[in-house]
Amino acid sequence: MIRILIVDDEQSIRHTLSRFLLKAGYQVDTAESAIIGKQMFVAKPYDIVVSDIVMPRMTGIELMEFIRTIDTQCRILIMTGEATVETAARAVTAGANGYLNKPILKEAFLADIESNVRAVEENKKKEKISIQKDQYRDLLENTVAASTETLKRSMASIIHLLSDVTEYRDPYTSGHQRRVGNLAAAISRKMNFTPEFCNMVRAIGYIHDIGKMIVPSEILTKPGKLNEIEYKLIQMHAQSGYDMLQHVILPKNFAIAIGQHHERMDGSGYPNKLKGSEILFESHILIVSDVVETMMTHRPYRPALGVDQALEEISYFRTKKYHPEVVDACIELFNKDYYSLEDSLGEIHIPL
Ligand SMILES: [Fe+2]
Known part of the structure; x- marks a missing residue:
């Protein structure tokens, strides 16, 4: 199940967005500050984080920069009411996967979430394949190593046999x-x-x-x-x-x-x-x-x-x-x- 975290200091936005997502069948948590969002992420990482930028004590950009140090796969969407090209550019440079302008419209928001969910699922699939490949390679390497060892031991035992036969x-x-x-x-x-x-x-x-x-x-x-x-x-x-x-x-x-x-x-x-x-x-x-x-x-x-x-x-x-x-x-x-x-x-x- 995809886990989503909404981080915003405005209660009405947290409620509205989480209602949209719950109705669409997602698992959602909310945090009223970036600091709480950070603690929640550390306790159990989320697949998607939707965060406001301007919040007291820690900004959404700082939260995102922190998340990127421990998780490069998490999808992060940044939202703000004061949309400028600079803030958008800064958000993307810091590692955001998307940028949402307030007020947020339900259809556009869910469409954004959906495309990020697809990206998360794609990543998980790739990760699974990569783990399977690693496991297969390890298995293959172990099998080859075991066969080589058996071969070496059987060659050594044949040397001993030949040695004994000569001396008999x-x-x-x-x-x-x-x-x-x-x-x-x-x-x-x-x-x-x-x-x-x-x-x-x-x-x-x-x-x-x-x-x-x-x-x-x-x-x-x-x-x-x-x-x-x-x-x-x-x-x-x-x-x-x-x-x-x-x-x-x-x-x-x-x-x-x-x-x-x-x-x-x-x-x-x-x-x-x-x-x-x-x-x-x-x-x-x-x-x-x-x-x-x-x-x-x-x-x-x-x-x-x-x-x-x-x-x-x-x-x-x-x-x-x-x-x-x-x-x-x-x-x-x-x-x-x-x-x-x-x-x-x-x-x-x-x-x-
Ligand atoms: Fe000899």
């Missing part, structure tokens, strides 16, 4: 990939890479030996020394990992870094004898993490060598085989931050 075939290295991934993420954090990069390096580490799926498990678990053919078969896991992942929908660095995790700075690695900057930075981090983790943990053919020997190895071959900045970050991580190898599941976030 080689129980002697159980947890190796997770420890490498967690160490690679810690080195990346130490080097101030973004959280996205750190999480991605972790995820790559978790499946970096996926190519071992093609290696017979008797070779993977063989306690003694490997012969040349067996060694060559094991070495194939880096290229196989790349081949297996290159068509999977993951950031392309996954397949590349996995294919390069046995390369070395001086070109002495495999499978492609890449050198220095030909190797992806993610791979450089993975390479150091893999070497350190492998040396620090027990293998069927030898006991764990310990952190000191592992750090000595990367330090000795700093620049020659391993990226110097990665080596420095890794050494600092163990010697200053007392990092210890961690095989618990870390947060995996794969950029979509």
Whole structure:
């Protein structure tokens, strides 16, 4: 229901106008001063305010200026007995939607009110549509966010599954990939890479030996020394990992870094004898993490060598085989931050 407020210090005008409006079916209140009108508006805003200009203590223009500070949609009609072009212009400038000359004639007054009622209804309709649009957009955004989250979580769970499947075939290295991934993420954090990069390096580490799926498990678990053919078969896991992942929908660095995790700075690695900057930075981090983790943990053919020997190895071959900045970050991580190898599941976030 449209609510209308009449503000005039002349009682006869208040009565006459409110009678016109009540008869026409509107809900009407009256105020005998602009100050009372202001208080009534603050208590409960009106759709249309019809106000006299000249009133004691507060004018109709001042009332209108106040209303405009809290409500831009309310329709305001100004009326006066001393109609001049200046007062009309001032009223419109201050935000009036209409200007009525006294004496006010019933038909013209109701026609004015009617057209303002239509404007109010139109505004309310637009406001409703705009609220519905906002609600729809919020719903859509929430749905997309929820689906993206589900997708990310399912991708992360598939990474965990692949990690576990690889290690089931080689129980002697159980947890190796997770420890490498967690160490690679810690080195990346130490080097101030973004959280996205750190999480991605972790995820790559978790499946970096996926190519071992093609290696017979008797070779993977063989306690003694490997012969040349067996060694060559094991070495194939880096290229196989790349081949297996290159068509999977993951950031392309996954397949590349996995294919390069046995390369070395001086070109002495495999499978492609890449050198220095030909190797992806993610791979450089993975390479150091893999070497350190492998040396620090027990293998069927030898006991764990310990952190000191592992750090000595990367330090000795700093620049020659391993990226110097990665080596420095890794050494600092163990010697200053007392990092210890961690095989618990870390947060995996794969950029979509
Ligand atoms: Fe490997």
